Amino acid sequence: MRAMHRLAAPAAACLVWAVVALVGCAEPAPPVAREPKAPVEASASVDRAVATTGDVLTFRVTVDHDPAYAVEIPEAGARIQGFRIVDVEREEPVERAGRIVREHVYRLRADLVGSYILPSISVRYRPADAAEGAVAGAVETSEIFVEVESVLPADGSAEDIRELKPLRPLEARRSWWIAAIAVGALAALAVAVWLYRRRRATAHAPPLEPPHEVAFRALDALRGTDFGDPAAVRRFYFRVSETIRVYVEGRFGLNATDLTTEEILERLPAVDGLDQREGTLIAGFLEHTDRVKFAEHQPSEPEIETTYESALGFVEATRLRPEAAEEELAA
Numbered sequence: 001m002r003a004m005h006r007l008a009a010p011a012a013a014c015l016v017w018a019v020v021a022l023v024g025c026a027e028p029a030p031p032v033a034r035e036p037k038a039p040v041e042a043s044a045s046v047d048r049a050v051a052t053t054g055d056v057l058t059f060r061v062t063v064d065h066d067p068a069y070a071v072e073i074p075e076a077g078a079r080i081q082g083f084r085i086v087d088v089e090r091e092e093p094v095e096r097a098g099r100i101v102r103e104h105v106y107r108l109r110a111d112l113v114g115s116y117i118l119p120s121i122s123v124r125y126r127p128a129d130a131a132e133g134a135v136a137g138a139v140e141t142s143e144i145f146v147e148v149e150s151v152l153p154a155d156g157s158a159e160d161i162r163e164l165k166p167l168r169p170l171e172a173r174r175s176w177w178i179a180a181i182a183v184g185a186l187a188a189l190a191v192a193v194w195l196y197r198r199r200r201a202t203a204h205a206p207p208l209e210p211p212h213e214v215a216f217r218a219l220d221a222l223r224g225t226d227f228g229d230p231a232a233v234r235r236f237y238f239r240v241s242e243t244i245r246v247y248v249e250g251r252f253g254l255n256a257t258d259l260t261t262e263e264i265l266e267r268l269p270a271v272d273g274l275d276q277r278e279g280t281l282i283a284g285f286l287e288h289t290d291r292v293k294f295a296e297h298q299p300s301e302p303e304i305e306t307t308y309e310s311a312l313g314f315v316e317a318t319r320l321r322p323e324a325a326e327e328e329l330a331a
Contacts, residue, residue, distance in 0.1 A: 009053040037099070040065040040125040044141035046118060051143040052149050056086060061121050061141065064316045067100055068151060069136070071125045072159065077294030080263050082116040089293060100179035111258075118144040211250030212319035218243040219312055227304055234292060237299075237307070241289040244311050248282070251318060278318055285310045 040063065047058040059080070065071050077085050086107040092103045110116065120143045126136045179263055218239070224235045245256040248264075252271050264286060268279045288307060291297040299307070 016306070037064075037066075038139070040071055040123065040139050042121065042123040042141050044118065044121060044144060044148060046144050049145065050147045050149065051110065053111060054109065055148075057083070057108045057110070057146065059108055059118055061104040061145075063102045063123055064096075064100075065100055065125060066096075066273045067095075068128055069125045070128045070130075071102065071123055073102065073104055073123055073296070074121065075290060075293075075295035076104070076119065078290050079119045080106065080108065081260060081263075082112070082114065083110050084258065090296065110146075113148050113150050116146045116148065118146060131142070162184040187327070210320060211247050211315075212315050214250070215243055215315045218246075219308070225244065227301065230298065233299065233304065236304070237289050237292040241286065241293065241309065242310050244282070244285065244314065247315055247330050251320065254272075261290050273285050279316065281310065281314050281317075285314065 042061070042063045045060050045062070048055070051057055061073065061076065063071055063073055077088060086109050088107070089105040091103045097209065115201055122138050123140070124135050124138045126134045129212045130136070180269075204233075222236055222240055223244075226232045227236070240255070248254055248256040252273060254264070254267060259267070265283050268274065268283065271279070274282075285307070288303075290298055
């Protein structure tokens, strides 16, 4: 047996050296070839798929492209429905691994519970040396589903709502009629105080400011904008658009501050007191301001001046005249 063990040890050693030699002589495995990237890639994401009313969501559109191509990221704000756009950011292009990365970021808030779809974005591209307007191809992001839930639990088990304590019956008193008289006197006194305060508040309350005066004051404040600063110009377009939307809501009763431009344009023909010419004016104004707010359009000085004059002219043309206001009060 010992002789067999002495023979097995050298044999095992030889087998190990043979395996090592074979491994050393074998050719290394070729590296796995990576599939080349497409000239332009686009994606969309949201920081949360389930939110509650009042939450601010971040909707991000990212485009990764070869520097040899020029890309056009379309305005998405007008297509986002069910959300209020709080802010829009267009980050500066960044170079990564020999490619250019561009991002558009939308801050959104949902006020109503429900299921929503963030739209797909179609990004067109062309060779950088091609004429502007030429299109070589397009890539499209996927749609994103977002669920907006109530801040209260669905089963009604809110921990911060305490149950009411059970009512305890009042002890019967012989002088119940005295308590009834006291309660009646207190109620009469409370009604008298309320009527007095209401009459006094009505007498001293300032009259509501007409919508056109609010709009004129806001537009006048925008004259001080530094139009040499691109960021200030963009803020100007947000504010002038908001001013006109607030005016339309106060003057015509259309909730323009909560609607997208497309939704406003659909409702304009049914707005009482707005003729076709004025409807065309406000439509052109909203579409132009959206191009600056949500697309990469840099307006020229004549365009900025025309935008301001359009807003001013629309308010002046549609404001409620004194005689019309008296007729409405009389009616």
